Amino acid sequence: MVQYYWNPNFQQPNFQQPNSQQPIPMPTQGTTPSGRPVLPIGETSYIENILRLNIGEPGIFHFSFTHTVGEALNVRNITGSVEEAGRDHVIVKEEATGHQFLFPMIYFDYAEFLGQVNYFPQNMQQRQI
Template sequence: MVQYYWNPNLQQPNFQNPNFQQPTQQQQVPMPPSAATPSGRPVLPIGETSYIENILRLNIGQPGTFHFSFSNTVGETLNARNITGWVEEAGRDHVIVHEAKTGRQYLFPMIYFDYAEFDDQVNYFPQTMHTRQD
């Protein structure tokens, strides 16, 4: 069984072919310097792809309603959750949503995220049109 969530104390099984030899030289991949705005919020690198977590990250603090559904719950009233508030943080596989009415914070795995309705205009990546060269 392969674990979905990372656990530092769990040894992952070795699925490598015993006849396969690892390359002896490791190549260093250059990483761009991390940048942040004066507010401390991370700036996404140029050419960042428009994954949902990146779009949510661009809209941190924007008021809206966030819809989540859980297919494995028993009971019709427990299989959906709609939070009115704002995104505090968004990662690759999770989002932290602050509920305005109660002040509670929720940590949801992104697999349960359905969609978001923002009260204001959604911040999105700058779009450039490429003209076709014939």
């Protein structure tokens, strides 16, 4: 087991900030003819990226909150669809009421999509031994 603790004698490494004059290349994000988002090359299969690929797809989204007082209040299941997904949040629209919910991703447990899940293309290349 690794234990982490504060050490007042520990010196942080001195990282230099990039020159503000130099442009930082940012990947672009577009859409396909069907309107689905296209993620930049090199994106990996993080949950928020998978949710982004499934914007508008119907499903049940499960969230839990450990800090609530009542046990009945610590779980929220939304039947609806993802409207937007960011690095640390997701916006889910409830199908029955039209309400929109903004949930931090730390409370996201899992999603059950009612149809096929859109996922990144899996290109398995043969390895040379």
